[in-house]
Amino acid sequence: MSRFLNYVFSALAVTAFIMSGAHSAETDPKVVRIATVAYNLNGKTHYLGSTELASETGLDETLAKRGVKLEWVPAATAMVGPIVNEAFANKSIDFAAYGDLPPIILNGSKPRVQLVAPWGRSGNSYLVVPANSTAKNIADLKGKRIALHRGRPWEIPFANLVQKNGFKLTDFKIVNVNPQVGAAALASGSVDAFFSLSDAYNLVDKGVGKIIWSTKNAPPDWKLMGGLWARNDFVKEHPELTQAIVTSFIKANHWAAQEAHKETYLKDYASLVQPESVVRRDYEDDSVSWRDRWSPLYDQALVDHYKRAASYARESGLIRNDIDIQQLLNSSFVDKALKELNLETFWAPSRIASQQ
Template structure:
C-alpha cells in the first residue's frame, strides 16, 4: 500500500475505534442545564491491565496517584473520569472520542492528532511532554540484514496509522526507498510480536517492545531513532478539544497545572526509580525501560519538559509539512492554530517553575547519520 493510501487505512482503524466508542458514552463533560461547568471532565490515555486494574501510560498515571486534579475539580462540583484506551486501537479511538465530544482531553501521539486536526477536529495541544519516544526496527532471528536497504522485498510488519509510522517513512525516504519496495503487513503490535517470533515476517517496526523481543531472543534490533535526528521521534502530548478549552479555560488550566506538576515530580532524580517502575508495569520489564531511556543526548529532566520551545515547535511543523507533502492528509495542519501555549506557560508560573526547564533551540549533534546501523 502506498503512503498516499494511508488515509484510507486510518479510516478503517477509525471504524474499529467506533466499535469501542460506546464505552465513552455517558462519561463525557455534558453541560449542566444552565450552561455552567460540565458534570464530568474526561481524560483519555493509553492504558493496560496491571494486577487487576487499569494502569495508564506516562504522566496520566502519576496524576491519578497524586489525586490533586480530582480534588481541585471536586471543589468545583466536577467529576474527573479517565478513559482507558487499549494500545491495539490507540489514536483512532481517541480521535473518535474527540470528534464525538465524548472526551475532553487525551494524552496521545502526534501523528493521529495531526490526522484528526486535518480532518476538522478542533484540537489544541495544551501541554508538551518531553523529547519524544524512540522507535526500533527489529529483524527476525537468523536474518543477516543490517540496514533497511537489506530488507528490500522482504516482509515487514507495521501497524499503519500509528505514530511510529512517521519515523519509518522518514527512514525509507532517507534511504531512497518506498513502501512498495517491501511487503508491508498491517498488523498491531501483539500480532507482530508473534509473527516475528514464528518467522512469519522478516522485520517489525515497533516502540520499546522491540527491546523485549530482542531480550527474548526473537530478533535483533538493527536501527532506532536514537541514531537519527531527534525530531524523527514520535511525540505524545496532552491535547484538548478546542471548544472545551474556549468554554472552560479555568478547568483547562487546572488540567495543565496537574500535568506539569506530574512532569516536575517525574523529572526529579530521586523519583527516577519510581517512574521506571511505573513504566515497567504490565508485561514490560524494568530492563526494557532502562535500555529505552539510555540515551545520553536526552537528560532525565528534559525527558519531561513541557516547554513550547523551538525544538518542540519545529517538530510539529515538520510533521505537518511531511504528512501533507506525502499525501497522508488532505489539508495541511496550521501548527500555530494547533499549539495553545497559554496554559503551560501559566502553569509554570503557578507552580514557580519558570526557570526549571531550559529551552532547546537546536537538534543534538550527537545523532549519527540517519539510517546508519545501530552500534
C-alpha cells in the first residue's frame, strides 16, 4: 500500500511540475516593451549601440520562442530620463536601457525599478570651455555659468568633480539645458563652460571649445553607469522571462567586449550618431580597458557609484527619501547568466574606490 501511495504522490508531483511549467509559459505576456535612447537617421530609427546589438545577437528570437513579441520604445536623447520614468510609472514599458540618475529619481518616492543588467562603465564626461577661455580647471570657473542638464547621468561625475575640489554646486551658476542647447550656448559665448559627453569633441573640431577635464583617468566609479532596468512588479511576475532577456543582454556585452569585435562595434554601432573620429577619441587613452567597459558585474566600483549617486540625489533635493541600494541592484539574473554562458571569469571585478 505504501509503495502504491508513493507512486501516486510521485505521479502527482510530476503532473504538478508539468502543469506549473505550462502555466508559466501561458502567463508570459504577449509583448515585452523595452525603452531606450533612439536616433532618427536617414528616415530610420536606430537605438543606443548596446541595445541594438542585443537585438542582433538573438534577443528577438529568444522572446519569439516563448511566444513573446519584442517592442522597442524610442526615447529622444534630449529627454530620455523624464520620458522613460513616466513610461515606467504608468507601466507602459517593462524594461529600459538608460543611465543611473533618472531611475534613482524614479525610485525616490517608492521602489519601482531595479537594475537587472549593468552595461558596464560605458562612457566619459567632459568639461568644455570656449576655445579662447583662460580657465584651466574647475576652480577657475567658480561663480561662472556652466551648462549642465540636471537629472541626467553625467550630473553625477560633475558633482564628484565639484566635491572633490572642495566646492558645492551653488558655487557655480548652473544653466539647466539639454546638451544640444548647451553646446550652442558655449559656441555663442552665452555660458562659460559646458559639461556633457563625447559631443564635447564636436565643439573641439569646430574650433569653438577645448576640453579641460574628463573622467578618462578618474576612478572607475566616476564613469557613466547604467544598464537594463526592469519594473519591480514585472520581475516578480515573470522571473524566467526576465532571466531570458538579461541573458541575451549579457551575450551582447560579451560579444562587444572581445577585442576581435572592437572595430566592428566602433564602425557599425558606436559611429551611427557621432563621427567615427569622435567615438574613437572617447575610447582612447582611458583608464578602463575595452573589456571592462562592458563589464556587467555588480562589483565594488558599481556599488560605490550607486551609493554616491543615491546620496547625491538626496542631498541635492532631487529625491526626498533615502534609496535602499539592496532593492535597487539585483545581481541574481546576471549571476545566473554568467554561469549559464560560462563567463564567470571573463570579467574581473574592480575594487578600486575613489577617495572622496
